[in-house]
Amino acid sequence: MANLLENVGEKTIEHLDYVGSLNIQWWATLRAMAQALPFVGNRYRWQATVRQTLEIGVDALPMVSLMAVCSGFILAMQGASELRRFGAIHYVIELVSVGFTRELGPLLTAIAVSGRSGSAFAAEIGTMKVTEELDSLRVMALEPIEFVLAPKYLAALISVPCLSVVSNVFGILAGGLFMFFSTRLSLPLYMHYVFTAINLRDVITGLIKSVVFATIIAHVGCLEGFRVHGGPDAVGRSTTSAVVKSTFLVIVADAVFTAIFYFTVKP
Amino acid sequence: MPIISVRDLVVEYDGRKVLNGLNLDIEHGETMVLLGGSGSGKSTLLRQIIGLERPKSGSVHVKGTDITRCSHSELKAILRSIGVAFQSAALFNSLTVEENVALPLREHTRIAPSIIELVVWMKLAVVGLADFGKLLPQELSGGMKKRAAVARALALSPEILVLDEPSAGLDPIVAAELDELILLLKDTWQMTVIVVTHELPSAFRIADRIAMLYQGSFSSIGTKDEIKASQNPRVRQFLDRIPENLVQTPAVKTYFEKYMQSEEANR
Numbered sequence: 409m410a411n412l413l414e415n416v417g418e419k420t421i422e423h424l425d426y427v428g429s430l431n432i433q434w435w436a437t438l439r440a441m442a443q444a445l446p447f448v449g450n451r452y453r454w455q456a457t458v459r460q461t462l463e464i465g466v467d468a469l470p471m472v473s474l475m476a477v478c479s480g481f482i483l484a485m486q487g488a489s490e491l492r493r494f495g496a497i498h499y500v501i502e503l504v505s506v507g508f509t510r511e512l513g514p515l516l517t518a519i520a521v522s523g524r525s526g527s528a529f530a531a532e533i534g535t536m537k538v539t540e541e542l543d544s545l546r547v548m549a550l551e552p553i554e555f556v557l558a559p560k561y562l563a564a565l566i567s568v569p570c571l572s573v574v575s576n577v578f579g580i581l582a583g584g585l586f587m588f589f590s591t592r593l594s595l596p597l598y599m600h601y602v603f604t605a606i607n608l609r610d611v612i613t614g615l616i617k618s619v620v621f622a623t624i625i626a627h628v629g630c631l632e633g634f635r636v637h638g639g640p641d642a643v644g645r646s647t648t649s650a651v652v653k654s655t656f657l658v659i660v661a662d663a664v665f666t667a668i669f670y671f672t673v674k675p
Numbered sequence: 676m677p678i679i680s681v682r683d684l685v686v687e688y689d690g691r692k693v694l695n696g697l698n699l700d701i702e703h704g705e706t707m708v709l710l711g712g713s714g715s716g717k718s719t720l721l722r723q724i725i726g727l728e729r730p731k732s733g734s735v736h737v738k739g740t741d742i743t744r745c746s747h748s749e750l751k752a753i754l755r756s757i758g759v760a761f762q763s764a765a766l767f768n769s770l771t772v773e774e775n776v777a778l779p780l781r782e783h784t785r786i787a788p789s790i791i792e793l794v795v796w797m798k799l800a801v802v803g804l805a806d807f808g809k810l811l812p813q814e815l816s817g818g819m820k821k822r823a824a825v826a827r828a829l830a831l832s833p834e835i836l837v838l839d840e841p842s843a844g845l846d847p848i849v850a851a852e853l854d855e856l857i858l859l860l861k862d863t864w865q866m867t868v869i870v871v872t873h874e875l876p877s878a879f880r881i882a883d884r885i886a887m888l889y890q891g892s893f894s895s896i897g898t899k900d901e902i903k904a905s906q907n908p909r910v911r912q913f914l915d916r917i918p919e920n921l922v923q924t925p926a927v928k929t930y931f932e933k934y935m936q937s938e939e940a941n942r
Contacts, residue, residue, distance in 0.1 A: 452781060540765035547725050547759040548779045549751040 430627050433553070433634075437561050437627070440554035444562045456559035457566075464525045464560075465567030469574065472520050476508075476575040479516055480582025483507055488590060497591060501598065502605040504583030509610040510669075513576035514568075515662055518621035521568055522654040526629035529560055530650035533633025534643035542634075552634075561626040568622035569615050576614065613669050620665065621658050628654040676739070678703045678835065678867050679724060684733035686719055686891075693719050695891040696733070703834075706861055706868040708878045710902075711888030712913065717871045718762075720888070721839055724869065725759055726750050737835070755783060758828030762840040764820040766812040772799065772823050773808035779830040798826040802856060818849035825856065835867045836860065842877045854880045875914065879903070887913065 444453045487503045533556060536542050542552050584598040632650040636642045677700035686694040694716050701707045709717040722728045723735050726742045734741045737753050745753070766775045776795045780786060786794070799805045802822040812820060821841055828836060838857065842850035854877050861868050861881075872878050878885055879899050886896045887910050894909040895902060902910060911917070 539768075540761045540763050541767055543727055544759065544761055544765040546727060547754055547757065548782070549754040550778075550782055 426631075429635075430631055433557070433631055434623070434627055436553045437557050440551060440558040441562060443554050444558040453554070453559055457562045460559050460563030461566050463528075464521060464563050465570055468520060468524055468567070468571060471524070472517055472571050472575050473578045475516050475520055476513065476578035477582040479512055480504060480508065480579035481586055483512065483579070484583040484586035488586070498601070500583065500587060501601045505580050505602040505605045506610055508576045508579040508583075509606050509614050511614070511662075511666070513579060514572045514614045514617040514621060515658070516579075517568060517571045517575045517618065518625065518658045518662075519655060521564070521571065521622075522625045522629075522658060523651055525564070526625045526650045526654045527647040529626065529629030530632040530636075530646045531643055532556075533630055534636035534646045535640075537633065537636045538639060538643060557626075557630045560630060561623070564622040564626040565619060568625070569618040572614060572618040576611075613665075617662060617665050620661050624657045624661060625654045628657060677701055677736075678738060679869075680734075680736040681720070681724070682734045682736070684720070684723060684735065685731045686716075686723065686728070687731045693891050694723070694730070697891075697893060699886055699893070699896065701867060701869065703867055704861075704865045706857070706870065706881055706883045708882035708885045709869065709871045709888060710873065710875075710878050710885050710913070712873060715888040716891040717873075717888050718839060721837060721869070721871050725757055725837055726754060755831060756833050757835045757837060758831065758833035759837045760821065760824035760828045760839065760841065762843060764812070764824040766820060766823055766827070768812050770811075771808065772804060772810055772812065772815070772826075775812070775823065776808075776827045776830050779827070783831060794830070798829050799823075801829065801860070802826045803852075818845050818853070821845065821853060822856065825853075825860075829860070832864070833866070835869065838868070838870045840871055840873075842872060842874050847876075850874065850877060851880075853877075857881050889913075 443449045444457045446454050446457075484500050484504050487500045488497050491497050491499050491503075533542070536552075536556070542556075545552050545555055580602055584593075584595050584602075587593040587598050588595060629650045632646040632653070636646045679699075679701040681697055681699040684694050684697040685692065697720065699707075699720075709720060711717045719728075723730055723743075724737070726735075726737075729743055733743070735743050738756065740749055740753055742750055742753055766772070767778070770778070773792075773795050776798050777791050780791045780794060784791075795808065796805060799808050802825050804819060804822055804826060807815065807819065807823075812823065815823060825836075825838070825841075828838075836857075841853050841857070845853065857868060857870065858881055860866055868881075870878075870881060882899055884896065884898055885902045887894045887902065887907075889909045895905050895907045897905070903914070905911070905914075912919075
């Protein structure tokens with residue numbers, strides 16, 4: 409019994425320490441972010457931000473688009489198979505458009521970015537730690553948070569919401585394609601129904617979620633990298649950990665935000 | 676007044692004492708070699724001197740400032756007068772050799788890019804890498820990487836040059852070339868040089884004074900001749916290459932004899 413309590417206590421402290429470290433890192437990054445901004449910040453930091461934005465955003469476009477198209481088809485087909493029984497197949501349009509803008513677009517994007525970029529952040533920073541590159545930054549009087557993390561975070565804040573919008577578009581278009589083949593509904597008419605179904609609030613809540621997901625992915629990935637101790641095997645473990653933890657936290661955050669929007673925002 | 680003064684320095688990792696109340700003065704323009712076996716604490720002492728870690732107790736004064744208690748901005752100002760070349764070279768793999776050397780100049784000065792280019796070329800020429808600036812670190816040999824790291828450490832023309840195991844893993848010819856480079860730097864710029872090594876020929880070639888570490892304490896500090904003539908058993912053991920665990924050899928021999936006898940009996 410004492411051992412059980414000891415283990416529970418130890419794990420609780422570990423988790424609190426992790427959340428505390430994430431918060432400290434987040435605040436430190438916010439303070440350093442000005443340096444990563446265009447015009448007012450450091451030129452080299454801004455260049456790093458642009459490079460990171462291309463890596464996180466542009467390079468992920470094909471993957472995110474394909475995931476959205478497949479998910480759009482799946483959602484439309486699954487919805488249609490049930491709604492058809494009640495003669496309400498036209499509700500597939502609302503299901504896909506509202507489902508994607510509020511929920512699936514940001515969530516699918518976050519999972520894709522977590523797998524691609526969250527793990528890459530952990531691997532890059534973990535390798536820098538193992539090869540003493542982070543130490544060499546410190547002895548050159550440069551802050552690793554400003555030099556390494558701030559451009560990545562700013563890039564994630566720009567890329568993830570943009571990718572979410574792309575995901576929404578492709579998911580909804582996939583729904584349109586399904587409706588065309590199953591009911592001969594033309595695409596312009598489908599889009600008209602889509603714009604009637606969704607409102608600005610749906611898009612904004614989706615984008616707010618994207619920003620939160622970007623924060624989670626960038627900070628968990630980087631923290632896992634900074635926490636690497638040992639050799640190359642530790643870097644491998646940190647990348648796995650980054651993907652597992654950021655995906656888990658993204659889903660938890662999604663549940664929390666969905667509940668907040670459901671209970672507080674009146675239709 | 677010494678440029679670096681270490682007083683009663685105690686460092687502990689997880690309750691295990693790694694440095695045990697060290698005292699050391701390094702004079703301006705002196706080459707101090709920290710000599711000692713693996714795990715003796717020489718790299719830990721070095722990390723304290725360059726402000727990468729804080730001790731449990733004691734002080735490290737660099738140019739009159741106690742870097743164990745000073746503010747972050749004071750530490751940054753001190754670090755700009757220290758150039759460090761790490762054991763693993765710690766060059767940034769995503770940057771070319773030129774960009775690596777240019778990094779501290781870009782970040783800490785307002786020198787025009789064309790002048791930075793010239794300064795970088797000069798620093799690379801000093802270490803014999805003027806023609807290799809466009810290469811990436813992974814395209815260099817071990818010795819060239821170490822020289823590139825020295826060039827980066829020299830970028831801001833520091834008063835203090837710190838080299839961690841500069842000749843480790845290099846063949847004797849390349850190691851001797853690095854020794855000559857260190858002597859050249861000291862003679863040309865009157866730098867204070869601190870070198871961590873366990874290579875005896877290198878230590879006796881470059882040192883003005885040698886501090887010999889054993890299990891977190893100095894077993895001897897003196898000039899090259901004083902160390903060579905020392906009768907301290909720890910110094911003699913290191914210089915005469917006497918194995919630590921001689922007592923185990925007969926025990927192992929007896930074990931193998933018994934094993935062979937039992938094998939023969941079985942046949």
